[in-house]
Amino acid sequence: MSMxxxxxxxxxxxxxxxxxxxxMKSGDVLLLIEDGVYGAVKSGxxxxxxxxxxxxVMGPDLxxxxxxxxxxxxxxxxxxxxxxxELVEKNDKVQSWL
Amino acid sequence: MKLTIQVxxxxxxxxxxxxxxxFAKAALEKGHEIYRIFFYHDxxxxxxxxxxxxxxxxxxxxxxxxxAQEHDIDMVLCVAAAQRRGIVDDGEAERNGxxxxxxxxxxxxxxxxxxxxxGVQSDRLVVFGD
Numbered sequence: 001m002s003m004x005x006x007x008x009x010x011x012x013x014x015x016x017x018x019x020x021x022x023x024m025k026s027g028d029v030l031l032l033i034e035d036g037v038y039g040a041v042k043s044g045x046x047x048x049x050x051x052x053x054x055x056x057v058m059g060p061d062l063x064x065x066x067x068x069x070x071x072x073x074x075x076x077x078x079x080x081x082x083x084x085x086e087l088v089e090k091n092d093k094v095q096s097w098l
Numbered sequence: 099m100k101l102t103i104q105v106x107x108x109x110x111x112x113x114x115x116x117x118x119x120x121f122a123k124a125a126l127e128k129g130h131e132i133y134r135i136f137f138y139h140d141x142x143x144x145x146x147x148x149x150x151x152x153x154x155x156x157x158x159x160x161x162x163x164x165x166a167q168e169h170d171i172d173m174v175l176c177v178a179a180a181q182r183r184g185i186v187d188d189g190e191a192e193r194n195g196x197x198x199x200x201x202x203x204x205x206x207x208x209x210x211x212x213x214x215x216x217g218v219q220s221d222r223l224v225v226f227g228d
Binding site: 081098 | 099101106113114117120121123127128130222223224225226227228
């Protein structure tokens with residue numbers, strides 16, 4: 001059983017990314033959407049929370065916020081909405097951290 | 099794969115109303131079935147046909163109605179949330195003595211049981227909110 005964790009808040013706004021990344025089990029995937037994409041920025045204070053997690057991030061939400069892919073932490077996977085759907089397919093459960 | 103989508107936020111208020119739409123569209127394009135879209139809390143504001151956004155802006159409500167019509171999707175507004183926010187269909191207008199209705203095409207008003215049933219009947223429940 002694997003779970004897809006959705007985080008849509010900046011880690012500088014609330015603790016959802018911290019909670020999700022600490023609760024995630026091996027095999028789970030974290031997808032950062034909306035303001036959640038700020039958590040994927042390289043050398044941001046939050047990027048340490050992502051260590052050891054499989055992290056994907058929504059490309060359209062990065063683009064809307066002017067974050068280019070070269071600004072992302074290493075190992076972060078950029079997806080589009082079709083990729084979002086694929087992550088929902090691949091994982092048995094979807095948890096939105098709202 | 100069968101999906102139920104929950105939308106908790108209104109249009110032009112929070113990105114989640116847009117995220118949910120684009121996710122639903124992508125899922126349909128990949129051949130998945132959307133069993134139900136359940137609009138809860140401020141999400142019921144996605145279902146008012148009286149919205150008139152500027153011409154150069156997206157029409158979130160019309161976009162939902164078109165998606166529902168094109169793919170025969172069951173789109174449900176939570177009744178208690180809709181009553182609080184003045185989203186009214188014929189039945190609610192009669193029951194509550196209102197002189198107008200404003201529900202957009204493709205939506206219907208029903209209870210929270212529809213969310214639970216959607217979750218039970220679907221392979222995945224995906225929630226969009228604040």
